Every structure is written in C-alpha cells, then in structure tokens.
Amino acid sequence: MSLTATFNTTLASLRVEPTRRLSWRFLWVAPLVAALTITTVYPGIFLIALAVSDSRLGKPFRAFSGLKNLAASLGDPLFLAALGRSAAYAVTSSTVQLALGLAIALLLSSLVKSGRILMSFILLPLMTPPVMVGIAWKLILAPAGGLLNGVLMNLGLTEAPISFLGTAGLAWLSVGVADVWQWTPFIAILCFAAIASLPGDVFEAAAIDGASPWQTFRKILLPLLAPQLAAIFLLRLVIAFKIFDLVYVLTFGGPGFHTTTASFHIWRRALEQFDVGRAAAETLIFTVVVGVVTLPVVWLAKHTAKAEAGHA
C-alpha cells in the first residue's frame, strides 16, 4: 500500500469512523447525562430565570424584575446571617466529626475482632432516617420529660429543667450532637478503610525503634493519612452544607432565627412565604458560598495527594 493510500484510508477512517462510533458509544452514558441534566443543569438554568423574575409559588414568571431579587437578598441581614451560619456550621461540624471519626477508626483497628462487631453496630446511625434521629434526640432533650433533664435534676445538678432546644447556643449544640450521632460513624468507617490501606511494616518499624503511640500517630500515621483525611473532610463538608432535616425537626430554625441555616431560610421563603423569585436568588447565592468554601478544600485534597505521590 502506498503512503498516499494509507494516508487516505486513515483520513477516511478519521472522518467517518470516530463520529459514528462516538454516537453509539455515547449510549452507555446517555441515560446518566439525561438524568444529570434534569437534576443539575436544568435546575441551574431554571433558578436563574426565576431569580430575575417576580415569581410566586402558584404563579411563576409574573414579570421580569432584573437584579431586584439578587440585590434584595444581598441586602437582607437575616439571609446573610443564615449563610454565615451554614458555612460556620459546615466547617465546625466537619472538623469535630473528622477528629472523632479518626479516633473511633483507630479504636476499631486496634480492637481487631471486637472492632468488626463495633463497625457493624455503628452502621446503624448512618442508616437511620434523619427525621427519626431528630425525634429521638428531641425526646432526650425535651424540657418536660426529657431524659437529659430528668438525669440532671435527679442528680441535683439543676433545679429547673433546661430548654436545650429553646436557648440560642444550646440549640446549636443539640443539632451538632444529633449530627455527630448520625454522621461520625460514616467518617469512622472511611478513616478505618484509609488506615487499613497503609503498609503495616511502617508501624512495626516504628515500634521497634521505640516510638511512643503518640509519636507514631503524629509523625507517621497522620502524614501518611493526610491525603485521605483531606478527601474525607471534603466529602463531609459537602454533606454538612446539606443539613436540613435535623434543623426542621429539632428547632425549626429557632429560637428566633438562631439555628436557621441557608437551606432552611430558603425553604421558608419558598414554601411558607411563596416568594420563589427571591428564594431562587438566595439559592444561587448559597450555591456560590458552598463553592467558595468547598474549593479551597478541593485544592487541599488534590495538593496533599500530589505531595504524597511526589514522596513515594
């Protein structure tokens, strides 16, 4: 075959084959792309359209309103406070839960046999519907007949029942504890898997060298785990921004607006006040905030993974 002929057939195959093959191959992912279009792309576009319109729940797109909704949202101290709360809560709860989850994971890997049973057991909180988690904790924390108040009063630690869910700081703490109950097991399981993936000889060598458990943890385990821990933190951060059910059941955003997160604020705006144009504008701003808080962690996770690969 001459060079020109080869060139021509190659050219022909380039022209026809790839396009035809590409279209058939695309069928593998077509349903996924269609589904993601419905759950992600379409909502994005729809929200922008809603945000620049005067829209009520029963009657969307009544009139074009330009940037009015966005401006009103950015000038609304209640909404800005809710945004701040969501971000602060996501970062704080993720940090606390990563620390607790890592501690439980170390316990699981140290206990070996009973660790297995413990692991199956702590799967249960993860599987429990958040609404039920909220109800269970509400029964524990209730001022009248709550377990915690009963215990505190029987021990003589308090004279009158404490309204845990009706006091600003304590209400957040209550949501946080219920959230720790629900999500720390997930973090523990992921940390456990990360620890199990480490080479065992490193720890033997450290033990032979006479390193204390704290030194082994601080100087060997933590640096080796850093990339996975960053990735777990990122995942937890993303999930923490989604918190809604626990707030809905435990505090309904109260007392006052003290535990109103961005999601809950937007939900009330749309489904209680029916101002969906304004709610859409708030949602867009919230999405930007989630991105701004999450991106540095994405960078951190990628950076530590790269640094790790560089060392190896």
Added chain:
Amino acid sequence: MHNPAKKAAELLAAALTVAFFALPIVFLLSVSFKTPDDVLLGRFLPTAPTFDNWPTAFEVTNLTGFIWNSVIASIAAGILTIAIALPATYGMVRLKIGKAWLPDFTLSSYVAPPIVAVLPLFYLLKSVGLLNSLGGLILIYGFMNLPVAFWLLAPFLRQVPVAIEEAAALDGAGPLRTLIRVVAPMIAPGIAATLLISIILSYNEFLLASALSQTDAARTLTVGVSLFQGERLQNAGQMAVASLAGIVPVYVLALFGQRWLVKGLTQGGIK
C-alpha cells in the same frame, strides 16, 4: 503490645462509643412503652410499661400506608439508579467515554445542596403531571442518587482485571454482553452495596418529598412522621412508636446487608 491498662482503656472507650450510639434508639424504644404521665417523669425506663401505644399509633394515623409508599418508592428508585449507573460507570471507567469531564461532572453535581433542586423539580413534575405521585418521586430519587452510585461502583469496576474483558472480547462478546455476563457477576457485592445504599438514601429522604409529594396517597414515611409532630400524635409514646416502626425496615435491610455495606463503603471511594 500486651499492655492490660491499654486494653482496658480501649474496651472502656468502645463501651462508651456503643452507649452513645445506642442511646437514642434504646430511649425511643423505652418511650414507646410509656404512658403520657410516665413520659413526664423523665426516667430512662418506663415505670409501668404499657403496650397501648403500639396499636394506637397505627390506628390513628396512616402509618402503614406511609411505610409502604416509602418502601415502594425507595426500592424502585434503587433499581432505576443501578440500571442507569452500572452501564454509565462501566462506560466511563472502562471504555473511557466522557474522558475526565463526565466523571468530574457526575461527582461535582453531588456538591449542590438538595434545596437547589426543590423549586425547579417542583415545577417540572407539575408540568408533566407527576407532582404528588410516587412515580415522580421514584424518577427524582433514581436520578438524584446517581453521583453516589458512581462513587461507590467505580472502585469495584477498576479492580476487574482487563485480561478478563479481553478474553471475553476474543470470544466474540460485545462490551454490553461482557458487562452483563462477565463483569457484573464479578462485582456483585459492589452492586449489592450500591443498591442498598441507594434504597436507604431514598427511604430516608425528607426535603424533596416534603415539597414534591404533599397528598396522603403519595406521602412517604419521613414526611408523614414529621407531620405527626403536634398534629395527630400529641403523645410522645405514640410518636416513638411511629419513629421506630419507620426505622425497622432500614435496620432489617442493614442487618442482612451489613457485609456488603461495610465492603461497599470501605472499598476505597476515598483514594
């Protein structure tokens, strides 16, 4: 290595962990046997256990109907998720369709909080007549869990040796046949874990259901139970019964599938 003090400390820590994670569920069980007066005493165990709450909670509410709705919606949605995610993940991981952008896009779509989708999906379902229907919820749940399913399935698929697929190809099997006949049976534990987790995520979902399904006929359990608060069930004992009854199906599922669940979650989604 064999330090008894260390061992004792570890067992104590394990016992405290178990106590903390068992507490809410055990207390829920205890409250479900309390009379309203007994609840107010604030004790851990019921003083005079009553079994009245259990039948009453089922009589005064449509609890059974709500549980059925949740069971049907979550199982159907789980199957839909697998039907879409398995070929798509195989296509992305093994056939490299969508290069890096499609996996990236799939995973990053998980970042958006669900509140983002509530209003657009509300109007979408309304326009196609699927608002307040289980069919609408099944479609939405089936779609919403796709990023999680991809995240769970991908590590399993990456571990399948390429040689096995090449052997199947030499035998004249196309990629679809290879996936169904050869690859899927090999990663069955991964598929089982993904199916279980998708079902549980749908069963537990509240926010979307509260907006997209507001009639009694299509109401799911989480929404139903949230409405009992201060409405039909004034009594904490009956509330505890409703919550426990709703938890039982997921715990049964978790009990039977625990091996797969642990495997699925530890398979290295975080790598």
